[in-house]
Amino acid sequence: MKDFMLVFRNPASNQETFANQSPEQMQAEMALWNNWMGKLAEQNKLIGGEPLHPEGKVLHGTKKKVTDGPFIEGKDIVGGYVLIKAESLEEAVALSKDCPQLNSDDGTVEVREIMKVS
Amino acid sequence: MEATVARNRALDLLRKKKHEEAFVRHLNPLLTSEYTASLTLEEAFKNSVLEDEQLRMMFSCCHPSISEDAQGALILKTLCGFSVAEIASAFLSNEETITKRLFRAREKLREEKVSFEVPPDADLTERIESVLTAIYLLFNEGYHATHHSLLIREDLVEEALRLGYLLTKNDRTKTPNTLAFVALMCFHASRLYSRIDSIGTFIPLKEQDRSQWNRELVQKGISFLQQASQGETVSAYHLEAAIAYEHCIAPTYDSTNWESIDHLYAKLVQVRPAPLITFQHAIIKAERFGPEAGLQHVAPLENDPALSNHHFLFTAKGMWLAQLNRNTEARIQYQKAIHLAQVPSEKNFIQSKIDALPSL
Numbered sequence: 467m468k469d470f471m472l473v474f475r476n477p478a479s480n481q482e483t484f485a486n487q488s489p490e491q492m493q494a495e496m497a498l499w500n501n502w503m504g505k506l507a508e509q510n511k512l513i514g515g516e517p518l519h520p521e522g523k524v525l526h527g528t529k530k531k532v533t534d535g536p537f538i539e540g541k542d543i544v545g546g547y548v549l550i551k552a553e554s555l556e557e558a559v560a561l562s563k564d565c566p567q568l569n570s571d572d573g574t575v576e577v578r579e580i581m582k583v584s
Numbered sequence: 585m586e587a588t589v590a591r592n593r594a595l596d597l598l599r600k601k602k603h604e605e606a607f608v609r610h611l612n613p614l615l616t617s618e619y620t621a622s623l624t625l626e627e628a629f630k631n632s633v634l635e636d637e638q639l640r641m642m643f644s645c646c647h648p649s650i651s652e653d654a655q656g657a658l659i660l661k662t663l664c665g666f667s668v669a670e671i672a673s674a675f676l677s678n679e680e681t682i683t684k685r686l687f688r689a690r691e692k693l694r695e696e697k698v699s700f701e702v703p704p705d706a707d708l709t710e711r712i713e714s715v716l717t718a719i720y721l722l723f724n725e726g727y728h729a730t731h732h733s734l735l736i737r738e739d740l741v742e743e744a745l746r747l748g749y750l751l752t753k754n755d756r757t758k759t760p761n762t763l764a765f766v767a768l769m770c771f772h773a774s775r776l777y778s779r780i781d782s783i784g785t786f787i788p789l790k791e792q793d794r795s796q797w798n799r800e801l802v803q804k805g806i807s808f809l810q811q812a813s814q815g816e817t818v819s820a821y822h823l824e825a826a827i828a829y830e831h832c833i834a835p836t837y838d839s840t841n842w843e844s845i846d847h848l849y850a851k852l853v854q855v856r857p858a859p860l861i862t863f864q865h866a867i868i869k870a871e872r873f874g875p876e877a878g879l880q881h882v883a884p885l886e887n888d889p890a891l892s893n894h895h896f897l898f899t900a901k902g903m904w905l906a907q908l909n910r911n912t913e914a915r916i917q918y919q920k921a922i923h924l925a926q927v928p929s930e931k932n933f934i935q936s937k938i939d940a941l942p943s944l
Contacts, residue, residue, distance in 0.1 A: 489668070489679075500623040503614060512613045546619070 467551045469513065469580040470558040474567045475542040476574075481520040484545070498566035506550055506561060515548030542574065555579060611700075621690055638663055639754055640700045642747060645689075646715045649696045654689040655718040656725075657682055664743040674725055674740055702756060712757060716765050716821070719744050723769055727776065741773050752808065763812035764821035770805030771828035774798040785932040790837045802832045823852040842872040859890040863897060875904035895921040899934055911941050 476484075487495065506512035520543060524535030536543045545567075552558035558577045567573045614624040645658040653675070660666040660674065672682045692698075703711040726740025748766040751757040778792040809825050827848045834840040849865035863885060870878025882897060891897045902917035915938065922934045 496619070496623055499619040500614075503617065503620045504624070507611070507614050514613050514617050516618050548617075548619070 467553060468558075470550050470552055470555075471578045471580055472515070472548045472550060472558075472562055472565070473544055473576040473578065474546045474548075474565075474573065475576065476545045476567075476570070477572050478520060478541075478543050480570060480572065481543060481545050485520060495566070498569070502564050502566055503548065505564075511551045511561065513549035513551060515546065517546035518544060520545070542572075549580075616694060621694070622686075636754075638747075639750055639757065640702055642715055642750070643702055643711055644693060644698050644700050646711070646718045647693065647696065647698045648711075648714065649692045649698070650689045651685075652718070652721070654685045654692075655714070656721050657685050658689045659718060659722065659747070660743070661686055663747065664739075666739075670739075674722075702754070705756075708756065709759070709761075712751075712759060712762060715751070715757075716762065719747050720765070720769075722747075723772070727772055738776070741769075741776055745769055745773060760812045760815045760817040761819045761821055763808050764819060764825045767805045767808035767812055768821055768825040768828055770801045770808060771825060771832050774801035774805065774832060780929060785936070786929045788933075789831065794836070797832065805829065805832065818851075818855075820852060820856040823848050823855060827852070840871070842868055846872055859885055859888045863891060863900070867900060870900075870904055875907040878904045893924060895924040895926075895930060895934065898924065899937070902934075902937060906937070906941060915941055 484495070503512055503515075522535050524533050525531070526533065548565075550558060550561060552561060555577065558579070562568075562575045562577055565575050567575050611624060614620040641663055642659065645662060646655045650658065657671050657675065660671045661668070666674070668679050668682050668686070671677075672679045675682070702708070722740050723744035726737045726744065745766075748762075748769050751762045752766055774797050775789075775792065777798075778794075778796040779787055781787055805825070806829065809822075809829060812822060812825070827845050830841050830845050830848070845868050846865075849861065849868055853861050853865060863882060866878045866881035866885075869881045879901065882901065885891055885897060898917045898921035902914045902921060905911070905914035905917060918934055918938045918941075922931055922938070925931045925934055
C-alpha cells in the first residue's frame, strides 16, 4: 500500500464563491465531501486532509521575501488536500473520480505519490 | 421509505459494532479532518436507532473537558438533530456563538482523544452526574423558560425525557440517582401544558387545572421513583422527585401534603444548600403556617445576590403582604418584581397582581 496526496486546485474566484456560501449551501457541500471521504474511510484508505483558506503569504528563496499569496492573476490556487492509501497510482486516480472537487469544470485533483525517503 | 433508511442505518451500525475497533479506527480520520468532522459526528449518531450508540455519544458530549454550556449545545446538535438556529434560540443566543461553542467542543473531543464509550466503573458515578446535569439544563430550558415558543419548549422537554429514559434502559447507567432524576422530569413534565395560558401568562400551581396534568407521565414518574428508592441512596434528585410527587398526587391545591413537603425541603436544603431552595421552602412554610411564616423564612435572603436579580422573591413577598392586607408594602414589592421580570408572561402575571390590589 502506498500513500498519495490529492491536491485540489481551483480558480481563485471559485474559492471565494465557496467561502461565501450560505450555511445551507455549505452544509450541502460538506455532505458531499463527507460522503466521499466516508467511503474512503470505510475501506481504511483515508489518512486525512484539510481545506485551506484562500488567503495566505508566500516566502521566496534565500532572501525570504514575503508576498501576499497565493494569488496570481488568473491562476489556480490550492484549496485543500487529502491524503489516501492506494495500491497504485491507477487506484488512487480511480478513488479520486468521485471527489466533489470535480463537480465543477475548472476544479482539478492532482494525484501525487508520497515519496518515501529512507 | 424513511423506515427503510433507518433500518439500513441500524444494520450498518450493528455490523460495525461487531468490529468495535475497526469502527472507531475508521471514524478517526473523519473526525480529525475539517472536511468531515462536523457531519461525521452528527450523521453517525443523530438518526441512529441504536440506543447504545446514543448512550456512548451522550457521555462523550458531557466529557469533563467540555464546558457545561457547550455540553448542552453538543447534545442538541449530535443527539437531538437540532439546527444551529434552533440551538441558538433554545439558549437565547445567536448562531455565531453557538457555532463557535460547537467548534470548540469538537476541538476538545479531538484534542483529548475522547473515546466514544460509556466510561469505566471507576469514573462512572461522576460522569453520570455530569450527564444528568446537562440533561437537566436542557429540560429546565424548555420547562421554565417562558420566552420560548411552545414548540421549542416541547422539543426540549421531550428530548430531555428521551435521553433520560435512555439512561434507565442500560444496566450500568440505571443508578438510583438516574432513576430519581428521570422520575423528577416525569413529574414536572406532566404539568408542562397547564403552566401557561393561551396568551402566555404563567399560571401558578395553585390556579392550574389539575385535570390537564398528564396522568400517564405521573404514573411513569411514580414507577421510576419506586425503582430509585430500592437502595439506600437518597440524593437531591430523590428529594426533589419526592416533592414533585407530592404535588402531582394531590387532588387539589389545598389538600396538598404540606407537612411532608416541608420535611422534604428541610432535608433538601441540607443535601444541596442553595438560596433558591430556601426560597422554595419558604413558599411551603407559608402554605403550611401562613404568609407570615413565609416572610420570616425569606428574611435572611433579602440581600442574597443569587436572588436579588430575579423577580420571584419580590413577587412572593408581594403576594404574602397582600394576603396580610399590608397593601402598600405589597405594591412596593410587586413594583420591584415587575422591573426585574424578563419576559412578558411574568410581567403579565405580576401586573395582574398589582391590578388586584385595592386602589390607593
